[in-house]
Amino acid sequence: MNHNYICPHCKGQLKIDKDIIFLTKTKNGESALVLISPEIGNYTYKSHPSVKYEDGDHVNFICPICYENLDAKEFESQNLAKIFMIDENGKQYSVVFSKIKGEKCTYKVSDDTFEAYGKNSGEYMNYFGETSVF
Numbered sequence: 371m372n373h374n375y376i377c378p379h380c381k382g383q384l385k386i387d388k389d390i391i392f393l394t395k396t397k398n399g400e401s402a403l404v405l406i407s408p409e410i411g412n413y414t415y416k417s418h419p420s421v422k423y424e425d426g427d428h429v430n431f432i433c434p435i436c437y438e439n440l441d442a443k444e445f446e447s448q449n450l451a452k453i454f455m456i457d458e459n460g461k462q463y464s465v466v467f468s469k470i471k472g473e474k475c476t477y478k479v480s481d482d483t484f485e486a487y488g489k490n491s492g493e494y495m496n497y498f499g500e501t502s503v504f
């Protein structure tokens with residue numbers, strides 16, 4: 371899959387080779403670089419062994435290029451972050467995912483499509499109603 375993942379703020383490329391790169395920071399002020407699989411629904415990630423994030427931690431995802439917080443501010447929940455994905459045909463999707471470590475849910479959304487992934491995807495489904503916010 372040759373999809374590009376870009377920051378909604380600076381449009382910078384977040385994917386290099388087989389990883390999406392994020393700067394992350396917990397509410398306790400711990401920060402780390404995290405590499406996440408670009409395959410939606412695959413929740414494996416890489417970080418340095420010294421990183422001690424635990425399940426349930428609220429992790430802020432920050433663009434490593436422009437340092438903007440990637441919070442999906444259009445939702446009432448504080449637990450969702452968003453980046454854009456551009457597929458091989460140039461079509462743009464929003465990829466919305468949970469910021470809570472251990473919570474597996476991702477939503478791939480465009481004007482005319484909606485796909486939910488992960489065993490916790492029911493958690494935030496109520497935010498995706500009839501009226502599109504994208």
Ligand SMILES: [Zn+2]
Nearest residue numbers: 377380433436
């Ligand atoms: Zn950016």
